[in-house]
Amino acid sequence: MKGIVCEEMESFRMRDDLPEPELTEGHAIVAIQRIGICGTDYHAFKGQQPFFQYPRILGHELSGVIKAIGGNDRGLSAGDRVAIIPYLHCGKCRACRSGQTNCCAEMRVIGVHQDGGMRERISVPVSHLLNVNSLSLDEAALVEPLAIGAHAVRRGGVMPSDTVLVIGSGPIGLGVMAFAKHAGARVIAMDISRERLDFCVSWAGADERIDALAPNAKEQLAALTDGEYPAVVFDATGNAKSMEKAFELVSYGGKLVFVGLVKGEIAFSDPDFHKRELTLMGSRNATAADFQHVLDVVGQGYLDMSRFITHRSSFEGMIEAFGDWLGPASKVIKAVVEVS
Structure with a gap:
C-alpha cells in the first residue's frame, strides 16, 4: 500500500510497502480520496508542532469511501462516502463524561498522535465516521477544519x-x-x-x-x-x-x-x-455536534467551498507541491490532495 511518511523534520518519503489495515470489530476500512492540508501538517513538517513524534504519517482532514465494514448501528455500508472525525477520545475521563470529548485527557488525534490518512487506506472506528453521501469529496474533507x-x-x-x-x-x-x-x-x-x-x-x-x-x-x-x-x-x-x-x-x-x-x-x-x-x-478541536452543525450548514449551500480550495495536487505530486505551499508567495488558503 502506498503512503507518504514524514520520517523526520522537513523530510517526506513516498513508500509503497506500508501494511494493509485489518478489518476489526467496531472499525471500518476507508479508501482515502481527499486529504486537506492543515497548518498542523505544516508545523509538524517544520518541527514546530507540540505533541508530535517522528516518523509519522500525517493527514487528518480526510474524506473517502468505505471499502469494508461490519454490522453497525450507524447505518453505514460499503460504498458510502464518509468524512472522518480524527479525534479519538477515551470515553472515560472527566472531560469525556461531561461531553467534552474534544479535550479528552487521553486524546489521540489521527495524523498527530498516531498515523493518519496520507495513505491509500486506513482503519477508522465506525463511531468516528460521518455519512456524507450528499456532499462532494472536496466538501467532506473540509468538514474537520470548519468544525474547529x-x-x-x-x-x-x-x-x-x-x-x-x-x-x-x-x-x-x-x-x-x-x-x-x-x-x-x-x-x-x-x-x-x-x-x-x-x-x-x-x-x-x-x-x-x-x-x-x-x-x-x-x-x-x-x-x-x-x-x-x-x-x-x-x-x-x-x-x-x-x-x-x-x-x-x-x-x-x-x-x-x-x-x-x-x-x-x-x-x-x-x-x-x-x-x-x-x-x-x-478552544480545542471539535465535538460530534460541531461536525453535524457543519454538515448541516455546508449541505444547505451556505458556504462556497470551491473558492476555499485554492491549490491541488495528485497524491504522487504532493511532496513536491508541499514545499511550494509553505511559502507565502503561494497565497494558499486550503490545499487538497487527490488520492484517487
Whole structure:
C-alpha cells in the first residue's frame, strides 16, 4: 500500500510497502480520496508542532469511501462516502463524561498522535465516521477544519447581538468568521494580508476589516465599536505576540478565545485582565455536534467551498507541491490532495 511518511523534520518519503489495515470489530476500512492540508501538517513538517513524534504519517482532514465494514448501528455500508472525525477520545475521563470529548485527557488525534490518512487506506472506528453521501469529496474533507471554527464560536457563546473580532484569516480563522456570521454576529476581521482580508469579506461575510500592521489598528477597532471593543475576540494566529496583544482588544466583561496554538508561553497584564473581568478560553478541536452543525450548514449551500480550495495536487505530486505551499508567495488558503 502506498503512503507518504514524514520520517523526520522537513523530510517526506513516498513508500509503497506500508501494511494493509485489518478489518476489526467496531472499525471500518476507508479508501482515502481527499486529504486537506492543515497548518498542523505544516508545523509538524517544520518541527514546530507540540505533541508530535517522528516518523509519522500525517493527514487528518480526510474524506473517502468505505471499502469494508461490519454490522453497525450507524447505518453505514460499503460504498458510502464518509468524512472522518480524527479525534479519538477515551470515553472515560472527566472531560469525556461531561461531553467534552474534544479535550479528552487521553486524546489521540489521527495524523498527530498516531498515523493518519496520507495513505491509500486506513482503519477508522465506525463511531468516528460521518455519512456524507450528499456532499462532494472536496466538501467532506473540509468538514474537520470548519468544525474547529464552529466549535470555537459555540465555545465563545456568540450571540446575534455581539460584535466579534477574529484575528488571523487562515482556514481556521475563516471558519470562525463564517460560523460567527452564521450565528448572526457582526464580524470584524484582522490580518496582516490585505488580499486575505478581502477574502474574509467576500467568502466568510465579514462586515469590517482591519490591517493588523496599521499603526492605528487598535484605534480603528475602537472607532468601529464606539470605544467599547468587541464582546468576543478570537485569536486564530498561533502567534504568541498576537495572542498577548489580543488582551487589549476585548471589551469590559468580554471573552478572549484562543483558537490557535503556540508552542511556548504567553504573558498578560493581570491588573488589566482583572479590572475588565475578562474570560480567557482555549478552544480545542471539535465535538460530534460541531461536525453535524457543519454538515448541516455546508449541505444547505451556505458556504462556497470551491473558492476555499485554492491549490491541488495528485497524491504522487504532493511532496513536491508541499514545499511550494509553505511559502507565502503561494497565497494558499486550503490545499487538497487527490488520492484517487
